[in-house]
Amino acid sequence: MSSRAERRYIRQELLREIGPDGQRKLSEKKVAVVGCGALGSVAAVLLARMGIGALVLIDREYVEWDNLHRQLYDEADAAEGVPKAIALKEKLEKANSEVSVEARPVDLNHANVESLLRGSDLVVDGTDNMETRFLVNDYAVKSKTPWVYGAAVATYGVVMSIVPEETACLRCVIPNLPPPGSVPTCETVGVLPTLTVLVATLQATEAVKILLGKPYAKNEMLVVDPWYGEFSKLKVRRNPRCKTCSLKEFEYLEGKVTKATSLCGRNTVQVLPPRGITLNLESLARRLERLGRVRLTRYVLFFEDGRYEIAVFLDGRAIIKGVEGEEEARSVYTRYIGL
Numbered sequence: 001m002s003s004r005a006e007r008r009y010i011r012q013e014l015l016r017e018i019g020p021d022g023q024r025k026l027s028e029k030k031v032a033v034v035g036c037g038a039l040g041s042v043a044a045v046l047l048a049r050m051g052i053g054a055l056v057l058i059d060r061e062y063v064e065w066d067n068l069h070r071q072l073y074d075e076a077d078a079a080e081g082v083p084k085a086i087a088l089k090e091k092l093e094k095a096n097s098e099v100s101v102e103a104r105p106v107d108l109n110h111a112n113v114e115s116l117l118r119g120s121d122l123v124v125d126g127t128d129n130m131e132t133r134f135l136v137n138d139y140a141v142k143s144k145t146p147w148v149y150g151a152a153v154a155t156y157g158v159v160m161s162i163v164p165e166e167t168a169c170l171r172c173v174i175p176n177l178p179p180p181g182s183v184p185t186c187e188t189v190g191v192l193p194t195l196t197v198l199v200a201t202l203q204a205t206e207a208v209k210i211l212l213g214k215p216y217a218k219n220e221m222l223v224v225d226p227w228y229g230e231f232s233k234l235k236v237r238r239n240p241r242c243k244t245c246s247l248k249e250f251e252y253l254e255g256k257v258t259k260a261t262s263l264c265g266r267n268t269v270q271v272l273p274p275r276g277i278t279l280n281l282e283s284l285a286r287r288l289e290r291l292g293r294v295r296l297t298r299y300v301l302f303f304e305d306g307r308y309e310i311a312v313f314l315d316g317r318a319i320i321k322g323v324e325g326e327e328e329a330r331s332v333y334t335r336y337i338g339l
Contacts, residue, residue: 025211026212030052030056030120031054031055031122031123031207032056032116032122033055034058034059034108034117034125034127036057036085037084038070038126038152038191038200039125039126039150039200040059040124040126041072041084042197042204043126044057045092046201046204047208048096048101049096050204050208052099054101054102055099056116056117056120057088057101057104058106059088059104059105060105060106060108060270061083062081062311063080063084064078070191070197071084072088073088081297081300081311082299085104086299089103107270109135111255113135113253114143117139117143121211122211123140123145123146124203125147125148126150130174130177130178133170134177137169137244139253140162141169141250142248146161146210147162148160148207149161149170152186152195152196153184153185153189154189154192155225156224156225157223157224159217159221159222160173160217164245168236169242171239171244172237172238172245175239202222220233221233221234267323267324269326269329270319271319271329273316273318273337278316279313281296281301284337291303299313307322308321308322309322310337
């Protein structure tokens with residue numbers, strides 16, 4: 001560790017809970033952050049500043065204006081529509097140039113989850129949907145990789161540390177996907193930005209404790225509501241009939257469950273193209289110019305036809321707003337992109 005790094009972490013090393021040995025241990029660890037929104041962006045910044053050796057940032061979306069009240073991006077990121085993973089990587093490298101940061105602006109799915117998460121010592125959950133969380137849970141249990149679940153909506157949030165073979169897994173607590181529209185989302189009830197910072201802080205703290213082999217919130221779910229000043233712990237137990245950690249059925253990891261593509265209740269659907277393609281966004285932009293409004297950035301092509309808003313990425317993936325479901329989204333995708 002360089003002398004500059006030694007000065008950087010001196011007040012952290014003074015903590016008896018970490019110390020110089022703990023700091024060295026953190027510098028050898030690799031953490032994957034799945035989802036770089038309100039929770040993931042804050043957790044990643046904290047982990048980078050604390051000296052985690054390597055971070056992998058995975059997110060399928062781009063920065064939008066309604067992200068700025070709670071996510072660690074700025075107006076320039078939103079104006080250009082920079083993919084969140086790339087924008088966050090740039091910020092982390094400015095905060096701590098000694099941390100290795102890899103940006104993966106892709107959709108995490110059963111086909112790529114093992115390649116994206118392999119080699120990580122821990123995974124931090126910054127996602128906004130249960131399908132992806134169930135996928136991460138499958139991977140974590142099968143590979144025996146710890147992960148920290150987190151969720152925040154309105155004024156309340158939860159955090160749960162999951163260490164395979166030591167604790168309950170996510171599906172011990174939430175056995176099945178909730179029916180569509182049955183649970184509130186940030187889009188329907190809003191979210192308090194101080195809440196997301198608090199939940200992400202707890203996630204980063206739990207992550208560091210697990211990485212250092214220190215006592216963590218084992219078989220407990222931390223529940224917080226900063227608006228009403230309510231903080232509690234709920235005991236959770238392993239389910240002897242849990243499909244994932246007891247019966248070892250990895251249906252999400254094996255792609256046996258059709259992954260929903262709706263994004264956080266916003267009449268927005270992500271459409272995935274055939275694998276292994278690369279789009280020429282400049283050529284597509286020229287073709288779409290006569291059909292509506294086009295804006296091309298370094299990373300994304302934005303298109304509006306008066307009814308739909310489409311963001312198209314280099315890998316052919318598209319996020320389509322203004323649709324009622326997957327069938328309509330695929331129709332719009334075929335109409336304008338044609339793959």
